[in-house]
Amino acid sequence: MQELLYNRFSPKMYSVCLRYSGNAEDARDLLQEGFIKIFKNLSKYRGDGSFEGWIRRIFVNTSIEHFRKKVYLQDVTETQERTIEDKEWNVLDNLAEKDIMKMINELSPGYKAVFNMHVIEGYSHKEIADILGINEGTSKSQLARAKTVLRKMVESRLNKTSNNTASL
Amino acid sequence: MEDIKNKMYNYETPPPAGVWESISAELDADLAKVIPITKRSNKTLYYLAAAAVAIILFCLVFFTNQFSKSTDEKLITSSENKRDTLNNNNVLITVPSNEKITAKNNNESQTRNRSEKNRPDKKQTREVIKSANTDKDNQLASNKTSRYITIEGLQGQQVKVSSKMATLIDSSETKTASKPIWNKKINEWREIMKVNTLAPTTRNFLDIIELTKTLKDKK
Numbered sequence: 001m002q003e004l005l006y007n008r009f010s011p012k013m014y015s016v017c018l019r020y021s022g023n024a025e026d027a028r029d030l031l032q033e034g035f036i037k038i039f040k041n042l043s044k045y046r047g048d049g050s051f052e053g054w055i056r057r058i059f060v061n062t063s064i065e066h067f068r069k070k071v072y073l074q075d076v077t078e079t080q081e082r083t084i085e086d087k088e089w090n091v092l093d094n095l096a097e098k099d100i101m102k103m104i105n106e107l108s109p110g111y112k113a114v115f116n117m118h119v120i121e122g123y124s125h126k127e128i129a130d131i132l133g134i135n136e137g138t139s140k141s142q143l144a145r146a147k148t149v150l151r152k153m154v155e156s157r158l159n160k161t162s163n164n165t166a167s168l
Numbered sequence: 169m170e171d172i173k174n175k176m177y178n179y180e181t182p183p184p185a186g187v188w189e190s191i192s193a194e195l196d197a198d199l200a201k202v203i204p205i206t207k208r209s210n211k212t213l214y215y216l217a218a219a220a221v222a223i224i225l226f227c228l229v230f231f232t233n234q235f236s237k238s239t240d241e242k243l244i245t246s247s248e249n250k251r252d253t254l255n256n257n258n259v260l261i262t263v264p265s266n267e268k269i270t271a272k273n274n275n276e277s278q279t280r281n282r283s284e285k286n287r288p289d290k291k292q293t294r295e296v297i298k299s300a301n302t303d304k305d306n307q308l309a310s311n312k313t314s315r316y317i318t319i320e321g322l323q324g325q326q327v328k329v330s331s332k333m334a335t336l337i338d339s340s341e342t343k344t345a346s347k348p349i350w351n352k353k354i355n356e357w358r359e360i361m362k363v364n365t366l367a368p369t370t371r372n373f374l375d376i377i378e379l380t381k382t383l384k385d386k387k
Contacts, residue, residue, distance in 0.1 A: 002195070006188050011180035018181055028184050035191050040198075093171045097179045100172065120176045 002039050013059045019116050020063035022105040030066055034059040060121055067109055103153050111146035118143050
């Protein structure tokens with residue numbers, strides 16, 4: 001049964017681990033640690049909410065716990081926060097998953113954690129603030145900065161592509 | 169943004185080979201650590217269960233012996249005391265200890281709790297029997313309140329009869345019996361019962377219909 005569960009959920013959960021860790025080696029360790037936690041605490045699953053959601057939450061928490069020390073989130077002042085742009089943002093929509101994954105992994109640990117938790121896992125800023133032990137404002141600002149960095153990455157990528165096309 | 173969420177939420181990446189083997193090995197190792205603890209706790213449980221059974225058996229044997237001893241002593245004491253006071257009719261009257269205590273020590277019983285009252289007490293039994301020997305009226309009064317008495321038959325067998333029957337027997341042996349007419353009747357019955365093949369058990373001894381029938385048959 002354990003092996004079945006592993007085969008069923010490991011590809012998705014490995015993606016989660018990769019998104020948070022940024023490298024295959026750490027992601028492998030996280031995958032192993034997460035599944036061991038799941039198998040040991042399987043009886044604690046009460047059936048409220050989806051099973052996959054429960055598993056995913058364990059993986060996210062494991063990843064956050066694993067990288068908590070590495071993630072250094074600097075609080076920003078309200079003035080700084082106001083200067084951060086948070087425009088309508090859909091630059092990643094046209095990219096393939098693999099490319100998005102690559103770009104997310106290029107983000108710094110702090111930006112990556114907040115971006116993953118808010119944009120992909122759907123945590124609110126309050127939840128992120130509670131989990132990471134930061135202010136809600138810090139979470140928002142980290143997200144905004146992550147988006148700015150990603151936009152720049154996309155633009156640079158598009159520029160490179162257009163230059164290559166032009167040279168041909 | 170929602171599009172990215174959907175894309176990345178369900179995005180799958182094949183995990184590297186050998187992860188499951190590592191997980192399985194770690195789980196097995198954890199299980200192996202747990203097994204001795206479980207075995208040890210089971211062993212302890214078995215020892216505890218065995219000890220509990222031994223204690224229960226000891227208590228059963230001990231209290232059974234105590235009870236039989238006290239019963240024997242009661243019968244012997246009452247038999248010795250009563251043999252002189254009763255006529256040579258080979259009938260011995262004894263009263264169960266708990267009933268006697270209730271009858272004799274009525275005031276005392278009020279102050280004692282129920283469990284103490286029901287417990288067989290050698291001393292109290294002796295007191296009651298002594299009292300019965302010295303004062304026959306008291307004994308009768310005591311017997312009247314008892315539900316049953318034990319009599320000793322010809323062969324020494326013990327038979328339980330009602331307290332009413334005890335009164336009858338007593339009446340037959342007392343010159344100033346409350347109903348002297350019974351004396352004659354009972355003596356007749358006794359003679360018949362002595363030669364009768366009918367075993368003097370509680371059932372037939374108390375069964376008046378059977379007794380009447382027997383009397384009729386003899387006539």
